[in-house]
Amino acid sequence: MSKDPKIIEKEKALKDPKEEIRKEEHEPVIVSGEQGKDLMTDDAAKSPARGEVFTIPNVMTFLRIILIPVFMFFFLTSKDNPDRMWLAIGVLVLSGVSDILDGIIARKFNMVSDLGIALDPIADKLTQFAVMLCLVFRFPNMLVPLLLIVLKEVVTGIFALLTIRKTGLIKGARWYGKVTTVLLYIMMGLHLIWPLLHRIWPQTFLSEQLPQTISVLSIALCCVMMLFSFVMYVRRYVLMLKEVEKEKEEKQDGE
Numbered sequence: 001m002s003k004d005p006k007i008i009e010k011e012k013a014l015k016d017p018k019e020e021i022r023k024e025e026h027e028p029v030i031v032s033g034e035q036g037k038d039l040m041t042d043d044a045a046k047s048p049a050r051g052e053v054f055t056i057p058n059v060m061t062f063l064r065i066i067l068i069p070v071f072m073f074f075f076l077t078s079k080d081n082p083d084r085m086w087l088a089i090g091v092l093v094l095s096g097v098s099d100i101l102d103g104i105i106a107r108k109f110n111m112v113s114d115l116g117i118a119l120d121p122i123a124d125k126l127t128q129f130a131v132m133l134c135l136v137f138r139f140p141n142m143l144v145p146l147l148l149i150v151l152k153e154v155v156t157g158i159f160a161l162l163t164i165r166k167t168g169l170i171k172g173a174r175w176y177g178k179v180t181t182v183l184l185y186i187m188m189g190l191h192l193i194w195p196l197l198h199r200i201w202p203q204t205f206l207s208e209q210l211p212q213t214i215s216v217l218s219i220a221l222c223c224v225m226m227l228f229s230f231v232m233y234v235r236r237y238v239l240m241l242k243e244v245e246k247e248k249e250e251k252q253d254g255e
Contacts, residue, residue, distance in 0.1 A: 055111045057102035057120075064095045064123040068130045071095070075134045082199070089192055095127055096185060117172045124181055125153050131188045139191055141215060145184070145222050152230040159237035166244050174236070180222070180229040187218040 052058070074088035102120070106112045132146040163169070173181075194210040 052113050053115055055113055057106040057111050058116050060098045060102040061119050061123050064098055067091050067095045068126055072130055121173055128184050135191050141219055148226050156233045163237045163240050176229045176232050180225045183222050183225050187222045190218055
């Protein structure tokens with residue numbers, strides 16, 4: 001009569017306890033169900049470039065961070081030299097294009113790395129913060145999404161660090177985070193480009209400044225999406241932490 005596989009495993013553990021400890025240290029957290037599987041899967045797990053630093057996508061992300069002070073310089077000096085606003089917008093477009101390309105390259109050529117997953121959203125948020133900070137000087141209503149994005153990133157950042165510490169998993173952006181980013185760039189783009197379009201077509205319906213109604217509506221839409229994204233990210237991190245605690249309790253009960 002053959003022994004139960006679980007009994008055999010326990011006997012091996014008793015014979016070599018060090019081997020069992022090594023196994024537990026390297027064994028990923030396994031959670032039943034599709035939701036649990038998605039929560040506890042590392043986004044860079046299957047990438048051969050997981051531990052790399054100087055990949056093409058990461059270099060492009062570093063470039064986006066370097067472009068932030070360049071944008072701010074052109075924007076803040078555009079009051080005396082309006083043509084510099086075109087340069088500021090050009091820098092922002094270059095940053096946005098590199099953001100899209102680094103994601104495509106990372107996925108297509110298996111260059112997804114832990115650093116890239118962590119650094120990419122940081123570059124996004126720093127860019128958004130810098131643009132909104134500049135716009136506050138001309139559009140006071142921009143202070144609302146600026147404060148909201150700071151609150152959102154601080155709180156979710158704390159949850160993310162706690163989750164990484166507990167699980168060792170680094171998760172990329174979710175769809176609601178990407179939608180929020182798109183809406184933010186559309187909103188910021190409207191406030192940046194509208195005055196320039198007025199200079200090109202002064203005799204059209206385009207006013208010298210973005211109409212208050214359009215400004216308020218675009219800002220309100222972004223704030224609603226940011227709040228939704230904030231709640232969804234916090235919920236996701238809380239679920240991940242609960243899954244870890246549940247797995248620990250099950251292991252303790254099994255012993």
